[in-house]
Every structure is written in structure tokens, then in C-alpha cells.
Amino acid sequence: MSLQLDWSNEQQKMDIPEQWIGKLEELLKLAGEAEGMDSGEVTLTFTDNEGIHQLNRDYRGIDRPTDVLSFAMLDDGTDELDIIFEVESEDEADPISGMLGDIVISVEKALEQSEEYGHSLEREIGFLFVHGFLHLIGYDHEDEAGEAEMTAKQEAVLQKAGLTR
Template sequence: MGVRVIDQRGAKVDPRMKRILRRLVKAVLEWEGVSSYQVNLALVGMDQIQELNRSFRGIDAPTDVLSFPLQGGSRVVGDVVICVPQAIAQAREFGHSLAREMAYLAVHGTLHLLGYDHERTEERAAMRAREELFLARFGLTR
């Protein structure tokens, strides 16, 4: 049971950021009633996320976060992939900190592992409410 944060870019993310992300993902899983889990949170660059997006979604463009739920029986198992350069750009665009943006993407991806979706309006509203609730619990409001 656990959460691993893996920086696959060659550049290093601040160890404090990695600790925050690990703690946040664990907390989200526990708040959602999940007691058994193995989640890998991969931090990647633009080329890596674009290749994954092309391979798995048929979209030849970078994106901010992708989630890959895996078969784990009664456990929640999966990978969440965050594009750090995209997170940096979005933090600037939205006028908040990189920590807040990275945390948002980690929560968003984790909720996808749990089956949350945002394709329909009512699903989007429910998912957004959960995201904001969890970020607020960590003091990461807008």
C-alpha cells in the first residue's frame, strides 16, 4: 500500500513538493474510503505526455494529466501522469502557485482512478466539488 512520486524528466522537483503530492494523494484515497492502494504519480515533460496522449487517447497534443487505472482486485491501483511544464504554464495562466496547480492535477488524476469522470455536466460538477474540497483541506484554495 502506498503512493510513489517518480520524476521522469531528468530535472528534479523540489523534495517538499513530492512529499506534499504523496501526502495529498494518500489523503484523497483515505477520504474516499480506500484503505488498500498502490498509486504511482509520474512527473513528465511535454514530449512524454504527448506520446502517452497519442498512444492511449489518439490525441496528438500534450495535456496536463493522464490517469491509468489498473486491475488490482479489491485494491485501487494505477498511475497518474502529470506534465510539469504544462502545470507551470497553467499556474501562470490561472494566477496561482505551481504547488496549487500540481496538487490540483494530482487530485484530479486520483479521482479518475476512483471512477470519477467529467464528460457530462452533472459528473463534472460532482468531480469539481470533490477536487475543491480536498484542496481546501490542504489549504490550497484559489
């Protein structure tokens, strides 16, 4: 199995160009290689500020829109219910094994930020996607060291993919 990207577009502001999906698949592969990962599945949803605002409020208790949210399947399980999957036969696979998690990006917020930072929307969405992926696999930026580490990893992947500022 390789790293797989499933995606959906739940916002109405713009169509997502097929070439962007190809670039996001490339970013997933490059980020995975950098982290020694060669398999797993990531689900990406494009939404608008209203949609991500609701998720941010409901799941993080923060009542405002944000640019990207990540919902990791690879968690320590603290305060989580166990998922029990009953197999009918030994050949049947666990339907969630290999799932790394979900990334949600607000296209509206990404557009605002791309204009603010003076680079393309494609680069901003790529940045947010890699940022979300790193969160899925356990990275965080709660302190300066964590933020510096994530920033360096993100920039290295974006450079390799040709998404520079």
C-alpha cells in the same frame, strides 16, 4: 496497508522538491479518506509536454500534449486481456493487487496553467494529482454533472491540504 505513493521524475525542466512529495502524499491520504479508501498504491510520473504528448497520442488517439493522464488498474475489464498470475505458494501475494494505477503529469503544462490561473505550481500539480486520482477510482467528467462532482471533490481535498488559489 495504507495508501502509498511511488513516484519518478522523467522530465529535465526542474527538480521536484521533496516537500511537494510530502504534500502529494497528504493529498492522496485526504482524497482516499474522502472516498472511504485506506489502502492502495498509486504511481506518479512527472514528465514534459513531449512525453505526455506521446502517451496521449498512443493511448487516447489525441495528438497533442495534455496536463494529466490516468491509467486505472481498477477497470471494468471490457476489451482487456486477463492478467494471469501464478502463485508458487499460498503465502505469495498477487503483485498487482492493491495497485490503483498510474498518474502522469506534465510539469511543463502544469507550469503554463499555474501562470494562466494565477496560483502556485505546487497547487496546480496538487490539483492535477487529485484529479488523476479521482479518475483512477472511477470518476469522470464527460458531462456537466460529472464535472461538477469532480470539481467539488478536488476543491474540498485541496482546501483541507491548504492549497488554495
